[in-house]
Amino acid sequence: MADVYILGIDMTRFGRYPDRTFAQLGGEAALMALDDCGLGARDVQIMYCGTVFGAYEMTGQAIMREIGQTGIPVTNIVNACASGASAFREAWLAVKSGVYNVALAVGVEKTPRGMLGGGAETGIPLEGLFGSASMPAVFAESGTEHAAKYGTTFAQFAKVSVKNHHHSTMNPKSFYQMETPLEQVMGAEMIAYPNTKLMCSVNVDGAAAAVLVSERKARELGLSRAIRVRASALQSDPWNPSNPMMPDVNTVTRLAAKSAYEQAGIGPEDVSLVELHDCFATAELLHYENLGLCGEGQAGEFIDAGETTLGGKVPVNVSGGLLSKGHPLGATGIANMYEVSLHLRGEAGARQVEGAKIGLTHVVGLGTASAVHVLEKA
Amino acid sequence: MAQPETGPIAAKPHIKFDPDGKPFIEAHRCRACGAVTADARLACPACASRDGFDAFRVKQTGKLIAYSIVKRSYPGIATPFVSAIAAFDGGLALKANLVGVGFEPEAIAPNIEVRLTFNEALGRTDAEGRAYVGYQFEPQKS
Ligand SMILES: [Zn+2]
Numbered sequence A: 001m002a003d004v005y006i007l008g009i010d011m012t013r014f015g016r017y018p019d020r021t022f023a024q025l026g027g028e029a030a031l032m033a034l035d036d037c038g039l040g041a042r043d044v045q046i047m048y049c050g051t052v053f054g055a056y057e058m059t060g061q062a063i064m065r066e067i068g069q070t071g072i073p074v075t076n077i078v079n080a081c082a083s084g085a086s087a088f089r090e091a092w093l094a095v096k097s098g099v100y101n102v103a104l105a106v107g108v109e110k111t112p113r114g115m116l117g118g119g120a121e122t123g124i125p126l127e128g129l130f131g132s133a134s135m136p137a138v139f140a141e142s143g144t145e146h147a148a149k150y151g152t153t154f155a156q157f158a159k160v161s162v163k164n165h166h167h168s169t170m171n172p173k174s175f176y177q178m179e180t181p182l183e184q185v186m187g188a189e190m191i192a193y194p195n196t197k198l199m200c201s202v203n204v205d206g207a208a209a210a211v212l213v214s215e216r217k218a219r220e221l222g223l224s225r226a227i228r229v230r231a232s233a234l235q236s237d238p239w240n241p242s243n244p245m246m247p248d249v250n251t252v253t254r255l256a257a258k259s260a261y262e263q264a265g266i267g268p269e270d271v272s273l274v275e276l277h278d279c280f281a282t283a284e285l286l287h288y289e290n291l292g293l294c295g296e297g298q299a300g301e302f303i304d305a306g307e308t309t310l311g312g313k314v315p316v317n318v319s320g321g322l323l324s325k326g327h328p329l330g331a332t333g334i335a336n337m338y339e340v341s342l343h344l345r346g347e348a349g350a351r352q353v354e355g356a357k358i359g360l361t362h363v364v365g366l367g368t369a370s371a372v373h374v375l376e377k378a
Numbered sequence B: 001m002a003q004p005e006t007g008p009i010a011a012k013p014h015i016k017f018d019p020d021g022k023p024f025i026e027a028h029r030c031r032a033c034g035a036v037t038a039d040a041r042l043a044c045p046a047c048a049s050r051d052g053f054d055a056f057r058v059k060q061t062g063k064l065i066a067y068s069i070v071k072r073s074y075p076g077i078a079t080p081f082v083s084a085i086a087a088f089d090g091g092l093a094l095k096a097n098l099v100g101v102g103f104e105p106e107a108i109a110p111n112i113e114v115r116l117t118f119n120e121a122l123g124r125t126d127a128e129g130r131a132y133v134g135y136q137f138e139p140q141k142s
Helices: A022-036 A059-067 A083-096 A135-150 A154-168 A182-187 A215-221 A249-264 A281-290 A299-304 A329-344
Strands: A004-011 A046-050 A074-077 A102-110 A190-193 A205-214 A227-236 A273-275 A358-365 A369-377 B015-017 B023-030 B053-057 B061-070 B081-088 B093-097 B113-119 B132-139
Touching (some): A004 A022, A004 A083, A022 A059, A022 A102, A059 A102, A074 A083, A083 A205, A083 A358, A083 A369, A102 A329, A135 A190, A135 A249, A135 A299, A135 B061, A154 A281, A154 A299, A205 A329, A227 A329, A249 A358, A249 A369, A273 A329, A329 A369, B093 B132
Parallel strands (some): A046 A074, A273 A358
Antiparallel strands (some): A004 A205, A102 A205, A190 B061, A227 A369, A358 A369, B023 B053, B061 B081, B061 B113, B081 B093
16 A cells, blocks of 8 residues: 655644634644645645544534635544544544545644543542542552562653753743753652652643645655655553553553554664653653663663663654643644654754654553554655 | 441442441452453453353452552642552452551562551541541551
8 A cells, every 4th residue: 555644744832822722723733734735725635633622622623614614524533642643543544545635633732730630539539548540640650660670760760851851952842941950850849759740741732733645645746855654553452450440551552562663664773763652751761661662671771871862872752752842632642743753854953863764653542542653754 | 249228338339348347349250261350341351251250359468569659639639648559369450548658669668568458438428428438558567
């Protein structure tokens, strides 16, 4: 089957936009992505919109009301923090199948402030009685499980935030642009050990969009800035004896990574850079192993050696990641692809990963979904 | 086993009561593959078999899998507390507070042996003023 290409891709700066609607944010990103490849709303044949908190409001159709109501099929996708990547994948499938030549995928979010997680409670509150359902605690538990197996330390987890905040100082679209030395990260307010406040992703608003086209269309419009989608994988969590008491972000990521590497016909050693789901600092280290970037139990040493910092063996989250760039749930998946595309095009400025040829993006939607995409310069 | 007519209410559906009102944890084991779940499913999540499940009484001894010392939670929830997941002997993983270990990470050994004990759900009552039964984990005395 012919390849699918990203021809245009862009994102809004992540931040706080209390006066803007989902449709305005998503519409802005959509127009930016269309401008990036010289197309217009009339060229789009099918559209998918990924959002969590906008899922009940037909946000995809509302975006079309902002950018051009051409009457094309529009589907809204909700898949927790994998919503944007899932919308992208539906667009990829629509083009890959040969039914459509031009598809638009938009991820958009206005994220509530405060701590996410929990759920419906009846009778009495269960938080603090049966442990914690807050996201910082849930991902802290994933971290201490790794620590119990391999001796991973608080400082090693904290180094993830030092690195990602450092990367964000080179990204004008990041919410934060600040250096956070190790003692500052470790000394910040403890939310849920070992995650301090600076080790939790920041709840922001924002949008990202991508224009996907068929190989025929890409050749017609020019391949000079096109990005080839080498793999698109989406998996759900398989059976695990601890599930659902403890969400298993590891196995689902490993399944998605395996599928993606097989589709692309490559291994982790071929990847120039990675944008992965650092919703909490503890999570990033687990995903080094889940994505095969280092050996089992070696994530702590891997970050100690600086292998995932810009200039290292495989830079991870050079955008600043969810920890610093921000995590507008539905927008995150496509924003990751935007970052990788910048590097593959050689347009990433001060944070450019030199000679980037292949990039990998990863998200986890708790509940649980994982999407992994492999992108390559055409 | 039916809930006692009067007396505390189970704060989780897998907390059941003996005829004399003593609480225990009930889980379900797949007849085909032995996978254990707290609640019975339509089919087995591990092997998809529809052979059904056998309910059994969960052992109260197990091992810590993971924890977090929670210093900030939702508004109105008292902190600190230790949120923990433990796997119990013979099957079933549960999540609850780990008590009796303090709030310093150095004092919480990985994979310690724990015992499940029942409690009065921190004295929390519902809108009708009814009391509840919950559970917690404690380190096993060595
Ligand atoms: Zn089974």
